[in-house]
Amino acid sequence: xxxxxxxxxxxxxxxxxxxxxxxxxxxxxxxxxxxxxxxxxxxxxxxxxxxxxxxxxxxxxxxxxxxxxxxxxxxxxxxxxxxxxxxxxxxxxxxxxxxxxxxxxxxxxxxxxxxxxxxxxxxxxxxxxxxxxxxxxxxxxxxxxxxxxxxxxxxxx
Numbered sequence: 001x002x003x004x005x006x007x008x009x010x011x012x013x014x015x016x017x018x019x020x021x022x023x024x025x026x027x028x029x030x031x032x033x034x035x036x037x038x039x040x041x042x043x044x045x046x047x048x049x050x051x052x053x054x055x056x057x058x059x060x061x062x063x064x065x066x067x068x069x070x071x072x073x074x075x076x077x078x079x080x081x082x083x084x085x086x087x088x089x090x091x092x093x094x095x096x097x098x099x100x101x102x103x104x105x106x107x108x109x110x111x112x113x114x115x116x117x118x119x120x121x122x123x124x125x126x127x128x129x130x131x132x133x134x135x136x137x138x139x140x141x142x143x144x145x146x147x148x149x150x151x152x153x154x155x156x157x
Contacts, residue, residue, distance in 0.1 A: 001072070002086045007044040008035030009052050009060055009095040010133040016115040017134065018097065020055045022127070023111045026079060030156055032127035034060075034113065035090075044091045056113040058100035066092040066136035067144030071128075073157045088157075092133045125154050 010033060011018035020034045036051045038044050045062055052060040073086040104112050121130060128149045135146045151157055 001084050003089070004086060005038045005044070005089050005091075006036055007038055007048040007051065007091045007093065008033040008129055008133055009048045009062075009093055010066060010137045011052070011060065011095050011097055012118065012137060013097065013115070015118055017118050017121065018052075018056065018058070019114055019116055019121075019124075019130070020105075020110045021112045021114070022109050024079060024109065028079070028156075029111065029125070030127050031121075031124045032129050033092075033133045034110075035129075038091075045093070048091075048093050048095060052095060052097075053100065054108065055105045055110040056100070057103035058113075059098045060095040061098055063094045063096050065144065066094050066133070067141065067146065068092070069129075069132045069136075069146065071148060071157075077151075077157060090129055090132065092136050094137060123154070126156070128155050128157060131155060 019031045022030050022032050034052045034055045038047045049060055069090045071088050075085045128151055131149045
């Protein structure tokens, strides 16, 4: 089984959430939260600040840890055929934007970043990570855990 450790920022201001439009190598486009893989020996706290800057051009500060999500993507549902199952461990932080200028990621997977009303998210073709992050931000469960988000329709792994 493959393992992916990643950190994500949930930035909500004035009823809007900061989103990144991710473009995968196969051309699949999905709305998600700014964030990504924790590099070797990197603290996830630092990862989320770095990823927000890389993907959106904005400066962020972490306000608090929202929670951790762990899910297994079966081998048959992986984008690349022939790969084993994947365990995704996502660490979600509430973050506040302090500066910078919104822009696409240069030479990266993020085609654009936008602020969009939270109420519009349900109509977007999006990653399950987005629903998880918003659920954690909305409910702030004491355990830092939310129920699994079903994948299908407009929601993808």
